[in-house]
Amino acid sequence: MATAPAPRDAADAAEQDRLILDAVQRFLDRDVKPHVHHLEHDDIYPEEIVGKMKELGLFGATIGAEFGGLGLSASTYSQIVEAVSRVWMSLSGIFNSHLIMASAVQRFGTSEQKQRFLPRFASGEVRGGLALTEPDCGTDLQAIRTVARPEGNGWVIDGTKTWISNGIHGQCFAVLVKTDLEAQPRHRGMTMFLAEKGPGFTVGRKLEKLGYKGIDSAELVFSDYRIPHDNLVGGEPGSGLKHALAGLELGRINVAARGVGVAQAALDESVRYSQVRRTFGKPICEHQAIQLKLADMATRVEAARHLVRAAAEAYDAGRRCDMEAGMAKLFASEAALENSLEAMRIHGGYGYSKEFPVERLYRDAPLLAIGEGTNELQRLIIAKQLIARNPV
Numbered sequence: 001m002a003t004a005p006a007p008r009d010a011a012d013a014a015e016q017d018r019l020i021l022d023a024v025q026r027f028l029d030r031d032v033k034p035h036v037h038h039l040e041h042d043d044i045y046p047e048e049i050v051g052k053m054k055e056l057g058l059f060g061a062t063i064g065a066e067f068g069g070l071g072l073s074a075s076t077y078s079q080i081v082e083a084v085s086r087v088w089m090s091l092s093g094i095f096n097s098h099l100i101m102a103s104a105v106q107r108f109g110t111s112e113q114k115q116r117f118l119p120r121f122a123s124g125e126v127r128g129g130l131a132l133t134e135p136d137c138g139t140d141l142q143a144i145r146t147v148a149r150p151e152g153n154g155w156v157i158d159g160t161k162t163w164i165s166n167g168i169h170g171q172c173f174a175v176l177v178k179t180d181l182e183a184q185p186r187h188r189g190m191t192m193f194l195a196e197k198g199p200g201f202t203v204g205r206k207l208e209k210l211g212y213k214g215i216d217s218a219e220l221v222f223s224d225y226r227i228p229h230d231n232l233v234g235g236e237p238g239s240g241l242k243h244a245l246a247g248l249e250l251g252r253i254n255v256a257a258r259g260v261g262v263a264q265a266a267l268d269e270s271v272r273y274s275q276v277r278r279t280f281g282k283p284i285c286e287h288q289a290i291q292l293k294l295a296d297m298a299t300r301v302e303a304a305r306h307l308v309r310a311a312a313e314a315y316d317a318g319r320r321c322d323m324e325a326g327m328a329k330l331f332a333s334e335a336a337l338e339n340s341l342e343a344m345r346i347h348g349g350y351g352y353s354k355e356f357p358v359e360r361l362y363r364d365a366p367l368l369a370i371g372e373g374t375n376e377l378q379r380l381i382i383a384k385q386l387i388a389r390n391p392v
Helices: 010-041 047-056 074-108 111-123 240-276 288-316 322-352 358-368 375-389
Strands: 128-131 147-151 154-165 172-178 190-196 201-206 217-228
Touching: 010 047, 010 074, 047 074, 074 111, 074 128, 074 154, 074 172, 074 190, 074 240, 074 288, 128 154, 128 240, 147 172, 154 172, 154 190, 172 217, 172 240, 190 217, 190 240, 240 288, 240 322, 240 358, 288 322, 322 358, 322 375
Parallel strands: 128 172
Antiparallel strands: 147 154, 154 217, 172 190, 201 217
């Protein structure tokens, strides 16, 4: 009888994680930084960079090693996301939405689904994302209108999804649909399918955005789209909302880590600029008004980073962490918003210029307060969990 592999030695695991993080940083310095300005402002999908991300194994970052992935913890993964977002936030979206889809398969899929999809997801051969949002449905997922009806040995899907990351360049999506319109409570009639592009599945249009350029956000249209029963995640209908919400825990940790990266980048730019820009005969970093801003910015970054770490550790331990992930997402995204605005103020007119990266940070940051559940929703989740965990 085969024995399970021994757990990795803590020192070996830490060294492996360090090597991976070092490799990611070298990739960012060599292959991303020189091209961000051009690609972002022209909203160009970074094909060559994505190819190098495949080589690095980023599309399999959190997929188990038995399926060809890196099998990284959420703690290490969040550090990768922070590092990437510190350079160009859009890249993190290209592999994060993909990994949420993979997480649904790894956690809830059948053995056959895991063997069929996860190796291709891990290699980046098949990429995609999570398709939840609809034109009239965002935060309230139970209000979705996309439906799947049984037909023969499979299902037929009709409906529209919108704001779907990787919608144009991806090939497969975890799609949340209604399979029972009469179910009460409503979530019992929701199901998740792995939908690969084909007849009946088309990309409606690319959606233009204020920021978050480079990554494609698109409208997906399903019209008489036939899908085999084998593509129903878990094999049984009715658990789709659970699958989606479980994925959003990792997604919110990712968004929080992005917030840390953007907030840190805004701080980096401000610290650098404040030492070379002079007014009234001295560098502006010597003016008390600027020093107060820099101090607050640095404190926000460190506090946000600690919240992300706590949420990732809870996720890795297998504990329920919607409160921790919500806190991290709420605080880190607000930190990114505040730091990007303060960076623009510190840079003055140059912060408003496309020649400097500050205006990009200012455009990217607002998405973090909206995506993966608005910050208003995070406050409600935090409050409800706070009461539930502390009953009188």
